[in-house]
Amino acid sequence: EVQLVESGGGLVKSGGSLRLSCAASGFSFSIYSMNWVRQAPGKGLEWVSSISSGSRYIHYADSVRGRFTISRDNSKTSLYLQMNNLRAEDTAVYYCAREMITDAAFDVWGQGTMVTISS
Amino acid sequence: EIVLTQSPGTLSLSPGEGATLSCRASQSVSSSYLAWYQQKPGQAPRLLIYGATTRATGIPDRFSGSGSGTDFTLTISRLEPEDFAVYHCQHYISSITFGQGTRLEIK
Numbered sequence: 001e002v003q004l005v006e007s008g009g010g011l012v013k014s015g016g017s018l019r020l021s022c023a024a025s026g027f028s029f030s031i032y033s034m035n036w037v038r039q040a041p042g043k044g045l046e047w048v049s050s051i052s053s054g055s056r057y058i059h060y061a062d063s064v065r066g067r068f069t070i071s072r073d074n075s076k077t078s079l080y081l082q083m084n085n086l087r088a089e090d091t092a093v094y095y096c097a098r099e100m101i102t103d104a105a106f107d108v109w110g111q112g113t114m115v116t117i118s119s
Numbered sequence: 120e121i122v123l124t125q126s127p128g129t130l131s132l133s134p135g136e137g138a139t140l141s142c143r144a145s146q147s148v149s150s151s152y153l154a155w156y157q158q159k160p161g162q163a164p165r166l167l168i169y170g171a172t173t174r175a176t177g178i179p180d181r182f183s184g185s186g187s188g189t190d191f192t193l194t195i196s197r198l199e200p201e202d203f204a205v206y207h208c209q210h211y212i213s214s215i216t217f218g219q220g221t222r223l224e225i226k
Contacts, residue, residue, distance in 0.1 A: 035215075037164075045156075045164065045207055047215040095163055104211045105154040105169035107176075112163055 002026040002108055004096050009113030016086050016117075022079040022096030022110055030074035033057075033099040035106060036081050038092035038115075048094070049081065064090075086117045121145055121210050125218035131226040138195040140221045142186075142208035150187045152212035158220075159204045167206075168193065200225075 097106035122145040150171035156164035168184035
């Protein structure tokens, strides 16, 4: 079964750090580009970051650039998001999502992990 | 950055009726890179349509996508009870943006 499982969320104080993980299984992780997408409570979806299959191409939303770092370990079939200098507006459910090979839409999503930033 | 505006914000319909959801882009986008997702409460989004018109694997044919340029539409014919959810459109080339979502609720 194709699956993505996020972990690492929790309650952190403003200015703190957190590292999210996304464990992939059931598919050839190393050939897919991957993304992080977040959703603040009661709000819409916001793309956060993307990383190509071999980590050559990395992109960030303006709202997180300079604070968040995306990475992956293909040998461990895992995706990561290092989040530093966290702000209240970073409070959200964070999803990892797989990009299709033949298209760039997101065809597989994890169940999400909640990140709450307290002031 | 391309801004996607979805309308209406909320759509109230009855099972069996048809639904038309709109997604308008702030500038012309390639239809090859426009997707629609369905999201139910407490769940992750699910890909419905990509390339503006292509149904994802396992998506029933009552879901269809159309449009080009700045105006895109998701049509659901004959609503089933499980179709009531929030729908998001997404543009995914050069920059990745989502619309704010349309909530489809039971009337």
